[in-house]
Amino acid sequence: xxxxxxxxxxxxxxxxxxxxxxxxxxxxxxxxxxxxxxxxxxxxxxxxxxxxxxxxxxxxxxxxxxxxxxxxxxxxxxxxxxxxxxxxxxxxxxxxxxxxxxxxxxxxxxxxxxxxxxx
Amino acid sequence: xxxxxxxxxxxxxxxxxxxxxxxxxxxxxxxxxxxxxxxxxxxxxxxxxxxxxxxxxxxxxxxxxxxxxxxxxxxxxxxxxxxxxxxxxxxxxxxxxxxxxxxxxxxxxxxx
Numbered sequence: 588x589x590x591x592x593x594x595x596x597x598x599x600x601x602x603x604x605x606x607x608x609x610x611x612x613x614x615x616x617x618x619x620x621x622x623x624x625x626x627x628x629x630x631x632x633x634x635x636x637x638x639x640x641x642x643x644x645x646x647x648x649x650x651x652x653x654x655x656x657x658x659x660x661x662x663x664x665x666x667x668x669x670x671x672x673x674x675x676x677x678x679x680x681x682x683x684x685x686x687x688x689x690x691x692x693x694x695x696x697x698x699x700x701x702x703x704x705x706x
Numbered sequence: 707x708x709x710x711x712x713x714x715x716x717x718x719x720x721x722x723x724x725x726x727x728x729x730x731x732x733x734x735x736x737x738x739x740x741x742x743x744x745x746x747x748x749x750x751x752x753x754x755x756x757x758x759x760x761x762x763x764x765x766x767x768x769x770x771x772x773x774x775x776x777x778x779x780x781x782x783x784x785x786x787x788x789x790x791x792x793x794x795x796x797x798x799x800x801x802x803x804x805x806x807x808x809x810x811x812x813x814x815x816x817x818x
Contacts, residue, residue, distance in 0.1 A: 591749070618804050629810035630795065637804055645805070677750070684737070684804060694740055694752030695797075695806060 590614075593678050593698035600705055606665040608701050610678030617683035619661035620695065621645075621653065623674040630677065636661055637683060668705045676701045710798050712809035719786050720817050726782045727812040729796035733777035740797040740806060741770055741781055750795060753781075786816040 594609035612619065620635040622645075632645030634653040642653050650672060654662040661680075665672055679695040711730045719725050731739065738757045744750040754763040759774040767784045783790055793813045797806035 620805075627810070630797075630808040632805060635805060681804070684799075691738055691757050692755045694742075694755050696752070697742075697749040699749045 591678055591680055591696050591698040593676075593701050595701050596699060598701055598703045600665075600668050600703070602669060602705055604665075604668045604705075606668050606703070606705075608663040608665075608676055608678075608703070610661045610663070610680075610698055611659050612661075612680040612696070613659065614680065614696070615658065616680040616696075617658075618681045618695075619655065620679040620681075621651075621661065621663045622677045622679065623647070624677060624700075625674050633663065670705050672703065673705045674703060676703055710796060710807050710809040712794075712796055712812050714812060715810070716813040716815070718815045718817060721786060721788060723786050723816075724782065724784045725786055725814065726780050727794060727814075729779045729781070729809055731777050731779070731796070731798035731807075732800070733775060735800045735802075736774045736777075736798075737801040737803070738799040739772055739774075739779050740799070741779070742795040742797065743792045744795060744811070745792040753794075783814075786814070788816045788818050790814060791816045 590613045592611045600606050621633045622630045636642045636655040652664045677700045678698040681695040682690050682693045713728050740755050741753040742750040754770045756772040761772040769782045772779045793811040795811045797808045
């Protein structure tokens with residue numbers, strides 16, 4: 588079974604702090620994603636990465652950056668945390684649609700989420 | 707703007723009732739349609755990934771259908787149980803993209 592592990596379930600930080608959220612997957616997936624989930628807004632994509640050192644902005648990248656130095660690890664960075672970044676953050680991974688095998692029917696695999704509070 | 711809409715937003719049913727929800731998505735450049743179940747305090751879990759028009763998939767009491775030409779998918783739960791209580795998310799993937807576009811989910815509560 589694919590395992591996607593997020594470093595913390597709950598995190599409390601202060602306004603202005605630099606915050607790191609870590610995510611590790613163990614299935615050699617090319618793609619990794621960071622989402623945030625807010626009531627009434629559904630899952631919104633912040634950033635994703637399709638390869639080591641490669642990244643693409645999602646729908647709401649402002650105030651965030653990411654790092655992917657190794658294939659299995661994808662970090663989300665809040666450069667200067669603000670209260671409007673209080674949210675549930677979810678990491679996911681998936682196989683690329685490009686490549687051998689039946690990849691079209693492959694799902695994304697999610698971590699348990701980090702509930703981040705910025706005070 | 708590429709929109710995925712789910713209805714209803716929330717649903718309360720009694721144990722034993724059968725129920726269904728709708729997901730509508732853009733009908734052009736279709737690649738795949740995903741359904742996930744997200745229980746409180748757990749991670750979203752993939753139920754189905756559907757890729758062909760007319761696809762029907764089943765997993766126990768849960769099944770789903772897909773119409774790519776008109777851009778909708780139905781999720782059915784037969785004989786709902788309290789453990790089916792969760793938020794059900796659908797997500798659409800267009801051709802050439804690695805990303806999913808998620809709907810806002812349908813929150814199902816099954817009362818014993």
